[in-house]
Amino acid sequence: MCGRFALYSSVNAIMAYADRLAADDAPSYNITPGSSILTISRDGDSRILKRRIWGLVPFWAKDKKIGTRLINARSESLTDKPSFKYAFQKRRCLVIADGFFEWRKRDKQPFYIVGEGLLFFAGLWERWTQPDGTPLETTAIITTPANATMEPLHHRMPVILDAEQAQLWLHPSPSWIALHSLLESTAMSLSMHPVSKEINSPANNHPGLLEEVNMGLF
DNA sequence: CCAGACGTTGTT
């Protein structure tokens, strides 16, 4: 699964990947569900970079509370689920991260996981009209079975796309077979190290959260 | 037909 990540690259660096910006660039080392995350989606012929809330609220929802539970979407069932099927067809996006956190199942030890540069998670977005009429844009991150690197920690992980896959993911009329093949697994090369349990509390947020720690006995 | 749910994680 993916329930926490980090983004601290400058907006200048991120702009190398997008055509325009509609966001502030406050760094965060502990991004939690419910907060604002940086996404790229297609807008006509161009791509836009914008902040959206993490936790998908489908356009048909009567209450935005449903979003607190829709932070991830299983790749295997995207096309069947009323909460995700419309967004999968028309509102795919990338979620930008410098790395993400995973808690090892057996002992709750947190790890920080990185690639060789920015990470692009496959995501979905929605626009929901709030009671006062203002739009709320929200996001879910797609998960897939863990690859060999991640399996020791957990049996699920986010779908992470390389540049070529990301273009396909954002294409307005993609080959659906090709899209589905992107979601089956994550081939991206990743490395990881244990971090302090200080990451557990959403109140903590500083660069030290990413630093490797010794794990006591091992 | 209408009412009510619409999800993932993990755990048992």
Place this chain on the structure above:
DNA sequence: GTCTGG
């Protein structure tokens, strides 16, 4: 145990 908040 389950929900909400971060």
Place this chain on the structure above:
DNA sequence: CCAGACGTTGTT
């Protein structure tokens, strides 16, 4: 994802 609350009456 984890942490922290989980309630009413009434008072300031």
Place this chain on the structure above:
DNA sequence: GTCTGG
């Protein structure tokens, strides 16, 4: 909006 359950 659409599907499932009653």
